[in-house]
Amino acid sequence: MMNSILKSKKSQKIFSVIFALLIWQAAAMIFNQKILLASPLEVIERLTNIWTEEGFFASLWFSFSRIAGGFILALISGILLAVMAGRFNFIETLLWPFMVTIKSIPVASFIIISLVWLTSNELSSFISFLVVLPIIYTNVLSGIKNTDAKMAQMADVFKLNWSKRLLYIWMPQIKPFLISACSVALGFSWKSGIAAEVIGIPNGSIGEMLYEAKVYFKTVDLFSITIIIVLISITLEKLFLALIRLGFRRLERI
Numbered sequence: 001m002m003n004s005i006l007k008s009k010k011s012q013k014i015f016s017v018i019f020a021l022l023i024w025q026a027a028a029m030i031f032n033q034k035i036l037l038a039s040p041l042e043v044i045e046r047l048t049n050i051w052t053e054e055g056f057f058a059s060l061w062f063s064f065s066r067i068a069g070g071f072i073l074a075l076i077s078g079i080l081l082a083v084m085a086g087r088f089n090f091i092e093t094l095l096w097p098f099m100v101t102i103k104s105i106p107v108a109s110f111i112i113i114s115l116v117w118l119t120s121n122e123l124s125s126f127i128s129f130l131v132v133l134p135i136i137y138t139n140v141l142s143g144i145k146n147t148d149a150k151m152a153q154m155a156d157v158f159k160l161n162w163s164k165r166l167l168y169i170w171m172p173q174i175k176p177f178l179i180s181a182c183s184v185a186l187g188f189s190w191k192s193g194i195a196a197e198v199i200g201i202p203n204g205s206i207g208e209m210l211y212e213a214k215v216y217f218k219t220v221d222l223f224s225i226t227i228i229i230v231l232i233s234i235t236l237e238k239l240f241l242a243l244i245r246l247g248f249r250r251l252e253r254i
Helices: 002-031 040-047 056-087 089-104 107-117 120-145 149-157 162-200 206-215 219-253
Strands: none
Touching: 002 040, 040 219, 056 089, 056 120, 056 162, 056 206, 056 219, 089 120, 107 120, 107 162, 120 162, 162 206, 162 219, 206 219
């Protein structure tokens, strides 16, 4: 019964994708202007050969390494700051204006301001870090604050040290909050990082490829590169979340 339901859901998703592609194709035929709207067939054809262009994989690695680096740094920093804020209330108070400011200021403003201090090569890492940090911090801190009061009282009774409280009480509570935060943050890190590259235009980046496609009216390339960015983002999200779940399972066995 369950298998038939899953198959049904998969069939529905496949149908919705085909329907969206048909709408896209119809719109492209109505416009009949490749420079305005490339057709899905043209984009698919371009996807089969765009990877053969010189420097394509180097550009992917350039952007991936910097955006992923910013994300990892924000993940570690966000967790550590949240743990400290959960442990000491005054740290949460001190961090509050910084987190509110980071969440409130538009990403484009941060990118432009950051270009005054940083080179274009460093920009995507920094912007990815800034966007991800408050998401991780806020969610992990919420998980810590939602810890069952009875569990905390039990820890006091048995005089558990801070590290054991973190491992056996906080970590299980943090798990759903952290997974949810990473699911959201990974997408935002890619969006903001690529946006930073499009504005900063570092040499040999995906952002530079997008910018040149726009300048030279290469609409097919623009759509193709965008699809590649989406596919990379989805793949990384699934892989990273799988690693986090695996890490939690191993912690539970300790």
